[in-house]
Amino acid sequence: MPTINKSRCFVTGGAGFIGSNLVDRLLDLDCEVVAYDNFSASFPEFVASAKGNERFTLVNGDILDTELLATSMAGCSHVFHFAANADVRHGLEHPERDLQHNTIGTFNVLEAMRANGVPWIGFSSTGSVYGEPEVIPTPENAPFPIQTSLYAASKLAGEGLIQAYVEGYGMRAVIFRFTSILGERYSHGHVFDFYRKLAADPKRLHILGDGKQKKSYLYIQDCLDAILMAVDRCEDKVGIFNLGHEDYVTVDTSAGIIARTLGLSPEFTYEGGERGWIGDNPFTHLEIKKMQALGWQPKVSIEDAVAKTVRWMQGNEWVFDQRQ
């Protein structure tokens, strides 16, 4: 495989947390980049620096708008499909959202690729597709899982569609199963929730579940190192890679790092129960040997990733104002 350098790349969700960081990295690799985003969970500020680059194009569009999607993709050789409804916790309140934005949205992206003759897709899937796995750390070829959330079910459906398109239409794909990603431009998830709660009441932090849930996190630049390495080095027709960290921490530990970084010593209180919400997994830890075999290794510790995230939020509190 030639490197992705200087390619014309299409990034759905290109103004989101992971997508916009990817855009910056692709621009650094001399790529032309078209970011496609509906700004439902993204921010113009995240692509403010990219906008100064003449190789960057921003399209304000929805992946459910099949016509705009197809015309915007013209001339691209690589699609990074990172747009998604990522609201895992509240999926049950509006079950059609994951279906629409994640499953049908992925179908639309694949059809636009077919219409434009784009041969390659990178896809942001999730470690949640393993449900509550028997094998931990969980490898990519874990036993056939049972889904526990609408979000993961919709991502699994997206994976299946991509795999069938690869087989049926001669495309290639790399599917990334992410653990939770942290770092600059992080804008939803537990660090966000804890930060906001502590801003409202610095003396007390209420935690969903019992605080003993074990979670693994990966720093955004480590994540992007892996993605760009896999794009260049994966030789499989469909490459599937877990992106995670060898370490994990409890929710209590993570809350402690957040509080310390903020210089606070709140009392922790607990909602109780092994799971934070329906579909939460008490122990999430992905095996990353397959990605490591390509030569990748996370450089930033989970503790540093949490602290970096908190510090970014301290400098970007405007994100809170724009979030419900």
Next chain:
Amino acid sequence: MPTINKSRCFVTGGAGFIGSNLVDRLLDLDCEVVAYDNFSASFPEFVASAKGNERFTLVNGDILDTELLATSMAGCSHVFHFAANADVRHGLEHPERDLQHNTIGTFNVLEAMRANGVPWIGFSSTGSVYGEPEVIPTPENAPFPIQTSLYAASKLAGEGLIQAYVEGYGMRAVIFRFTSILGERYSHGHVFDFYRKLAADPKRLHILGDGKQKKSYLYIQDCLDAILMAVDRCEDKVGIFNLGHEDYVTVDTSAGIIARTLGLSPEFTYEGGERGWIGDNPFTHLEIKKMQALGWQPKVSIEDAVAKTVRWMQGNEWVFDQRQ
């Protein structure tokens, strides 16, 4: 679990091959049965005998018609969701069909269940979700597969949705991963194709692939014995069961049985290649130990199942006239 006898059951695809046979069995168990079918691949003749039963209701409706679907399901305690686009071979010619009828259709059925408070669903999935498995015979907890057809991808998406609904909304489900089913009312698949080719030219039979593909088949009444047993005996929140046969045959063997049953000795010619079409699997054989552990065992041999199918077709050639 109480038995399903005397329950009010909703059967999508209830005028199709497997669905209509299930309807007859449920009526034999003193159930009330609502069959819901759009007759895109079904036949009024298949529910002709059921229509004589006062416990039977037929609704001519599409699972994409969410309103009719929800009102028709009122008062049912069990949903057997057997409606599907089952045209595996030609999926690539119209990729939206599997998404619409199988994935979105299943979502619609689940939403109709939620609206009506129906707590239980039985789902016709497929052994094709295992792709080209490394482990043969393939157990339900085989390594996480890669999809090779749009049909299987859409069924996998349906499985995931059902599992997430079970977890999120407190339903229960039994998911059946079928091998190819044969028997009375069979109306598409290789026996159908071979029968039709031999009717056109009794001296020659052209076979897709090299004839060495190994396939397993299950007789419809054995299949329904398993389904009804699993409904009564499965105690898991989500039960997943392969439905297949311990034996398998090559396509050549199967073609030979068909020809012999018809009293013909055609010359076989071959399209060539290991696979009959893109997404075809050269070796399909499901492990059935999990279903056997509930006390089930197929009674009809594959040879007898093929011969019974041919004999049914001989007496029902009208099916050909109504099929493209």
